[in-house]
Amino acid sequence: MKLSQLRTFVAIADGxxxxxxxxxxxxxxxxxSRQISALEQELDVLLFDRIGRRVLLTSDGDDLLKRARKLxxxxxxxxxxxxVLKGGQSGTLRVSARPQVIENLLAPFLPRYLxxxxxxxxxxxxxxGSERVSQLxxxxxxxxxxxxxxxxxxxxxxxxxxxxxxxxxxHRLARKPVIDISEIADEPLLVPTHAFGxxxxxxxxxxxxHVSRRVILESGSPQTIMALARVGYGVAIxxxxxHSVPSRTRAIPLVHRGSAVGRWSIVAWNPQRFLAPYARxxxxxxxxxxxxxxxGHDLIRRAPPLPRPK
Numbered sequence: 001m002k003l004s005q006l007r008t009f010v011a012i013a014d015g016x017x018x019x020x021x022x023x024x025x026x027x028x029x030x031x032x033s034r035q036i037s038a039l040e041q042e043l044d045v046l047l048f049d050r051i052g053r054r055v056l057l058t059s060d061g062d063d064l065l066k067r068a069r070k071l072x073x074x075x076x077x078x079x080x081x082x083x084v085l086k087g088g089q090s091g092t093l094r095v096s097a098r099p100q101v102i103e104n105l106l107a108p109f110l111p112r113y114l115x116x117x118x119x120x121x122x123x124x125x126x127x128x129g130s131e132r133v134s135q136l137x138x139x140x141x142x143x144x145x146x147x148x149x150x151x152x153x154x155x156x157x158x159x160x161x162x163x164x165x166x167x168x169x170x171h172r173l174a175r176k177p178v179i180d181i182s183e184i185a186d187e188p189l190l191v192p193t194h195a196f197g198x199x200x201x202x203x204x205x206x207x208x209x210h211v212s213r214r215v216i217l218e219s220g221s222p223q224t225i226m227a228l229a230r231v232g233y234g235v236a237i238x239x240x241x242x243h244s245v246p247s248r249t250r251a252i253p254l255v256h257r258g259s260a261v262g263r264w265s266i267v268a269w270n271p272q273r274f275l276a277p278y279a280r281x282x283x284x285x286x287x288x289x290x291x292x293x294x295x296g297h298d299l300i301r302r303a304p305p306l307p308r309p310k
Contacts, residue, residue, distance in 0.1 A: 073139025090119025159294030
């Protein structure tokens with residue numbers, strides 16, 4: 001059994017077909033097909049059902065997929081460990097985060113880190129929260145920037161993310177230092193999609209306060225809903241680490257019974273996977289940078305502090 005066969009097996013399962021997997025692995029479709037046939041013969045099980053041009057995992061294939069992922073992750077960890085033991089400080093570091101976190105936190109941080117670690121190839125991956133958890137579990141990434149809450153991972157605290165209400169300057173709530181959830185019960189709301197952690201934190205606070213929501217738009221772009229709030233079309237709900245707040249608007253922290261609404265951001269890793277020294281250095285330097293000047297720090301000066309995770 002060859003690791004290349006297992007990589008092809010996993011790539012086909014993830015991509016839903018031979019063509020996409022072959023392109024990702026830089027193989028021809030016939031070469032990918034031959035690898036799977038050889039693997040099926042060696043294991044003496046059928047891994048995929050071929051239905052026209054579609055391929056679907058068999059029940060045996062689904063069971064072996066989990067084990068194949070673990071073998072590949074262990075093989076990658078072994079290679080990285082060997083490089084470190086050899087005394088080198090070079091390698092690949094795969095970091096997963098939301099686009100706005102890449103833009104607001106990692107883009108300013110990366111040049112300084114790379115100057116001190118010229119042998120490290122940092123690969124950035126855009127993902128949603130649930131994808132990052134799965135990627136850490138499978139060993140596909142080394143580090144994930146995410147909201148605190150998954151206790152099985154080890155992590156370093158980065159900075160607080162508060163939920164903000166963005167209003168036009170002439171809105172009735174615009175002059176308040178903070179806004180209680182109960183005060184927006186009758187407001188037309190512009191909210192981010194459920195892919196944003198801030199949306200789930202906001203919804204949970206509303207449910208705890210028994211506040212109904214009058215949502216007039218869901219958007220995957222915080223800039224879009226803030227632009228609409230600026231012209232008085234509604235109140236936008238956004239996380240405090242948005243890239244920038246439009247002019248002629250007010251961004252006001254939300255509270256529930258005097259407590260801030262939000263969550264701490266962390267950088268997390270899987271304790272069952274080996275973490276190279278250059279990855280540990282990335283974590284330490286990023287935490288230091290984040291606490292010095294984290295995204296949105298100027299927007300939450302009047303907000304009650306979020307309880308810091310232990």
